[in-house]
Amino acid sequence: MNKIALITGATSGIGKATATKLAEIGYNIIITGRRGDRLAALEDELKAKGIKVLALQFDVRNQEEVHNAISNLPTEWKNIDILVNNAGLAVGTSPIQDGILDDWERMIDTNVKGLLYITHEVAPLMIKNEKGHIVNIASVAGKEVYPGGNVYCATKHAVDALSKAMRIDMLKHNIKVTNIAPGMVETEFSVVRYKGDQQAADNVYKGVTPLTGEDIADTIVFTVTRPAHICLNDIQIMPTAQASSRDVNRK
Ligand code: NDP
Ligand code: 8X3
Numbered sequence: 001m002n003k004i005a006l007i008t009g010a011t012s013g014i015g016k017a018t019a020t021k022l023a024e025i026g027y028n029i030i031i032t033g034r035r036g037d038r039l040a041a042l043e044d045e046l047k048a049k050g051i052k053v054l055a056l057q058f059d060v061r062n063q064e065e066v067h068n069a070i071s072n073l074p075t076e077w078k079n080i081d082i083l084v085n086n087a088g089l090a091v092g093t094s095p096i097q098d099g100i101l102d103d104w105e106r107m108i109d110t111n112v113k114g115l116l117y118i119t120h121e122v123a124p125l126m127i128k129n130e131k132g133h134i135v136n137i138a139s140v141a142g143k144e145v146y147p148g149g150n151v152y153c154a155t156k157h158a159v160d161a162l163s164k165a166m167r168i169d170m171l172k173h174n175i176k177v178t179n180i181a182p183g184m185v186e187t188e189f190s191v192v193r194y195k196g197d198q199q200a201a202d203n204v205y206k207g208v209t210p211l212t213g214e215d216i217a218d219t220i221v222f223t224v225t226r227p228a229h230i231c232l233n234d235i236q237i238m239p240t241a242q243a244s245s246r247d248v249n250r251k
Helices: 013-023 038-048 062-069 102-130 151-172 191-193 198-204 213-224
Strands: 002-009 028-033 051-059 081-083 133-139 175-182 234-237
Touching: 002 013, 013 081, 028 038, 038 051, 038 062, 062 102, 062 133, 062 198, 081 102, 102 133, 102 151, 133 151, 133 213, 151 175, 175 213, 191 198, 198 213, 213 234
Parallel strands: 002 028, 002 081, 028 051, 081 133, 133 175, 175 234
Antiparallel strands: none
16 A cells, blocks of 8 residues: 555645645545535546545534544555645634634634644554654744734644644654645635635735745645655745735735
């Protein structure tokens, strides 16, 4: 059996590109997400590359669904080598006093609690094998805060902290933990953040060449293919036209 990678949020953007690039170097892939039609289409695409694919449809916010999906993995899929904790989102850009509570719950439940639920199920499988690699997709928003970023930034600061904490907890089990902190990546991220307002989403990338999901996937492939004795702890990757959350060189 080839090595196995589980990628959360594989139906779009960074997760989809990562599933594709890991499949291209021979990993068998577990893809997850809520949208079943997207999962089925990706399953077919990846299988055409000659690897094995398992599609699991669940919401990372639902602890019971996460537990059932991972604890019922067929035996041959339990030896997960790589977990990419990618599922996540931003919703809204309101200042704190105008924040919509449901948006806050969605971000906290997905980006923090969802990541924890998955890791709580998968880490014991890796510990059993005394090897593995957990890649957490954080953000520049986990390194800085910016206007309207409040709760999203807080969730990504939490991911940054959890990456450091997991690295300590996993140390004696020979499990690597990598934190990846991208700047602007053009995916469905901004359409989700602006609740379907395509114009607002397009404005985020206006006048710059943003990163692509494939750029982040290339970085993840590089990270997980280092020799056993090397762990890349924390990678910040930005478009050349972006120095920080607020410093963007638009033409
Ligand atoms: P996309 O919106 O394109 O993809 C997000 C993915 O997360 C989708 O596959 C979606 O699947 C999944 N997802 C969201 N909520 C849930 C949920 N409750 N349960 C299961 N899956 C869920 O955005 P990106 O690819 O850009 O985002 C991926 C990660 O990268 C996120 O964590 C984001 O915060 C982070 N990031 C993004 C940046 C950017 O500029 N784009 C920059 C820095 C970090 P589905 O809807 O099918 O459930
Ligand atoms: C996504 C990047 O700058 O919108 O995490 O927070 S940003």
